[in-house]
Amino acid sequence: MRQFVVAGNWKMNGSLEANAHLLEQLKSQLDNTTKAEIIVFPPTVYLAQIQQICRDTGIKWGAQDASPNRPGAYTGEIAVEMLEDFACEYVLVGHSERRTLYHEDDVMIAMKFAHAKRHGLTPILCVGETLHERKQQVTETIVKKQLDAIVNLADSTDVFKHAMIAYEPIWAIGTGLTASPEQAQSVHHAIREHVATIDKTIAEQLTLLYGGSVKAANAASLFAMPDIDGFLVGGASLDAHQFVEITQCIK
Numbered sequence: 265m266r267q268f269v270v271a272g273n274w275k276m277n278g279s280l281e282a283n284a285h286l287l288e289q290l291k292s293q294l295d296n297t298t299k300a301e302i303i304v305f306p307p308t309v310y311l312a313q314i315q316q317i318c319r320d321t322g323i324k325w326g327a328q329d330a331s332p333n334r335p336g337a338y339t340g341e342i343a344v345e346m347l348e349d350f351a352c353e354y355v356l357v358g359h360s361e362r363r364t365l366y367h368e369d370d371v372m373i374a375m376k377f378a379h380a381k382r383h384g385l386t387p388i389l390c391v392g393e394t395l396h397e398r399k400q401q402v403t404e405t406i407v408k409k410q411l412d413a414i415v416n417l418a419d420s421t422d423v424f425k426h427a428m429i430a431y432e433p434i435w436a437i438g439t440g441l442t443a444s445p446e447q448a449q450s451v452h453h454a455i456r457e458h459v460a461t462i463d464k465t466i467a468e469q470l471t472l473l474y475g476g477s478v479k480a481a482n483a484a485s486l487f488a489m490p491d492i493d494g495f496l497v498g499g500a501s502l503d504a505h506q507f508v509e510i511t512q513c514i515k
C-alpha cells in the first residue's frame with residue numbers, strides 16, 4: 265500500500281507569529297478523515313519552533329533544502345546533520361526554484377539526494393518541465409533525465425526506496441495554471457514505469473506527488489488518478505482552510 269501525502273512547501277514565507285497561527289489552525293482543523301500523512305516544509309530557521317508546536321501531533325516536518333556536504337566551511341549552508349537535531353524526517357531536493365534561481369544542476373541534486381538518504385532522511389525529489397519543453401513535447405525525456413541523474417550516482421537499485429518524487433511542471437507553479445488530471449497522470453505513470461525498469465516493487469510502492477497550483481478546487485480530480493498519491497502544495501499551504509480541504513480529498 266502506497267503512502268498518501270499532503271505536503272506544504274511554505275517557501276520563503278512565514279514569521280514566528282504567522283507560523284504559530286497557521287499551525288494552531290491546522291491542529292484544530294485537521295481531522296482523521298484524511299488518510300494522508302501531513303508534512304510542512306517551513307524555512308529552516310523556524311524548524312525549532314515547528315518541532316515544538318508539532319511534536320505531539322500528526323503533523324510531520326522537513327526542510328526545503330540541505331547541503332550535500334558534511335558540516336564544515338560552507339557559509340550559508342545547512343547540513344543534514346543539523347536537520348537531524350530538529351527531528352526532520354523529510355527534505356525537498358531539486359525544487360525547480362533551486363534549479364532555476366540557484367543554478368542547481370542534476371549532479372548537485374543527485375549528491376543532495378544521496379546524502380540525505382545516507383542520513384536516514386526521506387528525500388522528496390522534485391522534477392518537471394518548462395512550458396517550452398512541454399510545447400516541444402519533450403516532457404517525459406526531461407523528467408527521465410532528471411531521474412537518471414539520481415540513478416547514475418547511486419550504487420544500488422534501491423535508490424528510490426524510502427524516497428518520494430514530486431512532479432511539478434514549472435509552468436504550473438505559482439501561476440494558477442494546473443496540469444489537467446490526465447496530463448499529470450500521464451507523467452506520473454511514465455515516472456512509475458521508469459522506476460519500474462530499475463525495481464518493480466519499489467516503483468509500485470513509490471509515493472508520487474503532484475505540485476503546481478494545487479487548491480481545494482482541483483485536488484479531488486487530480487487525486488482520482490491512479491498514479492497520483494498526494495500533493496506538494498505551495499501557495500495554498502499558507503491558508504489553513506485551503507490546506508485542510510486539500511487533505512480531505514485523500515480518503
Ligand code: 13P
Pocket residue numbers: 273359432436437438439440475476477478496497498499500
Ligand atoms: P504553488 O502551489 O504555489 O503553485 O507551488 C507549488 C510548489 O512549488 C510546491 O513545491
